[in-house]
Amino acid sequence: MSTTPSSPVTHADRFARAREAQSVALLEDYAELIGDLHAEMGEARVADIAARMGVAQPTATKAVSRLKREGLATSRPYRGVFLTDTGTALADRVRRRHRTVVSFLVAVGVPEDVAELDAEGIEHHVSDQTLSAFDRFLSAGTPED
Amino acid sequence: MSTTPSSPVTHADRFARAREAQSVALLEDYAELIGDLHAEMGEARVADIAARMGVAQPTATKAVSRLKREGLATSRPYRGVFLTDTGTALADRVRRRHRTVVSFLVAVGVPEDVAELDAEGIEHHVSDQTLSAFDRFLSAGTPED
DNA sequence: TTTGAAACATAGCCTTGGCTATGTGGCATG
DNA sequence: CATGCCACATAGCCAAGGCTATGTTTCAAA
Ligand SMILES: [Mn+2]
Ligand SMILES: [Mn+2]
Ligand SMILES: [Mn+2]
Ligand SMILES: [Mn+2]
Numbered sequence: 001m002s003t004t005p006s007s008p009v010t011h012a013d014r015f016a017r018a019r020e021a022q023s024v025a026l027l028e029d030y031a032e033l034i035g036d037l038h039a040e041m042g043e044a045r046v047a048d049i050a051a052r053m054g055v056a057q058p059t060a061t062k063a064v065s066r067l068k069r070e071g072l073a074t075s076r077p078y079r080g081v082f083l084t085d086t087g088t089a090l091a092d093r094v095r096r097r098h099r100t101v102v103s104f105l106v107a108v109g110v111p112e113d114v115a116e117l118d119a120e121g122i123e124h125h126v127s128d129q130t131l132s133a134f135d136r137f138l139s140a141g142t143p144e145d
Numbered sequence: 146m147s148t149t150p151s152s153p154v155t156h157a158d159r160f161a162r163a164r165e166a167q168s169v170a171l172l173e174d175y176a177e178l179i180g181d182l183h184a185e186m187g188e189a190r191v192a193d194i195a196a197r198m199g200v201a202q203p204t205a206t207k208a209v210s211r212l213k214r215e216g217l218a219t220s221r222p223y224r225g226v227f228l229t230d231t232g233t234a235l236a237d238r239v240r241r242r243h244r245t246v247v248s249f250l251v252a253v254g255v256p257e258d259v260a261e262l263d264a265e266g267i268e269h270h271v272s273d274q275t276l277s278a279f280d281r282f283l284s285a286g287t288p289e290d
Numbered sequence: 291t292t293t294g295a296a297a298c299a300t301a302g303c304c305t306t307g308g309c310t311a312t313g314t315g316g317c318a319t320g
Numbered sequence: 321c322a323t324g325c326c327a328c329a330t331a332g333c334c335a336a337g338g339c340t341a342t343g344t345t346t347c348a349a350a
Binding site: 009010011012013014015016017018021022025029033051052053054055105108109110111113114115116117118120121122124125126127129130133134136137 | 154155156157158159160161162163166167170174178196197198199200250253254255256258259260261262263265266267269270271272274275278279281282
Binding site for chain 3: 045046077
């Protein structure tokens with residue numbers, strides 16, 4: 001039966017996975033947002049990050065600190081926040097995934113605004129394999145174009 | 146056109162929604178689990194809850210405290226945890242949603258074990274409207290039976 | 291060149307959700 | 321009926337992610 005059981009994947013494992021996903025979720029969203037701000041306005045200031053995230057300025061500052069600690073960003077006071085190569089790669093990956101999830105939801109009949117709302121949370125729990133399934137579904141639904 | 150804009154649903158609103166969803170996620174999983182334990186073993190002991198959630202016993206105790214504070218559960222020391230009517234209703238709703246999400250993912254080509262893993266996180270971010278879309282997709286794919 | 295507002299940093303507080311270490315109550319068994 | 325073990329409670333710690341209040345820099349305009 002080719003499928004090696006290896007580990008049973010317990011109920012507890014699932015929760016551990018969800019917890020881990022949650023811990024990186026914020027970093028992903030901040031990275032994506034910083035990338036967006038650079039694309040749209042040429043720079044990413046802490047104040048703009050805070051505004052877009054809907055948090056207070058010190059909250060954004062702390063998040064940026066964590067991004068720096070994780071090697072995803074750098075920043076110089078009064079001079080904006082910059083993604084490292086790793087950070088940029090993460091942001092791009094996250095942005096593609098975000099768009100795929102939204103498109104997929106819309107494709108199965110979810111209203112666009114609702115899809116956008118739900119995707120913001122769902123995206124962080126979608127594995128590569130599930131994302132592939134979404135992609136396949138989308139290209140299957142678009143045979144000609 | 147009938148669609149009243151009312152509010153623009155800003156980027157920040159999306160994050161606020163995701164944060165809120167996350168704050169209730171654990172309560173939902175604990176409620177569902179307590180319901181499962183009652184169904185399977187006739188009672189839900191803190192030790193069993195901890196084991197299934199994959200956390201330390203005091204962590205489960207604290208979660209139960211929060212469930213009680215929110216009016217979702219009661220407990221008597223050395224006598225197990227019980228869901229209130231509200232808690233039972235929540236658990237049932239959450240369980241149905243969990244199953245719908247898993248079935249839906251499988252239906253679009255995600256391997257079962259992966260679907261189960263991803264669903265544990267995704268489920269908490271699926272709105273009623275998206276859940277309806279999933280249900281419609283599932284019944285559409287099953288015309289006869 | 292002064293100066294004042296905006297941008298940012300810092301301090302201190304809270305809740306949640308983890309953990310370990312350790313105290314205590316219940317109950318079965320000897 | 322004594323007692324020891326297991327289940328649970330409690331205390332105390334930590335990091336993350338929020339907040340407000342308040343200091344400090346920068347920069348442009350007067
Ligand atoms: Mn997101
Ligand atoms: Mn996103
Ligand atoms: Mn879950
Ligand atoms: Mn679940």
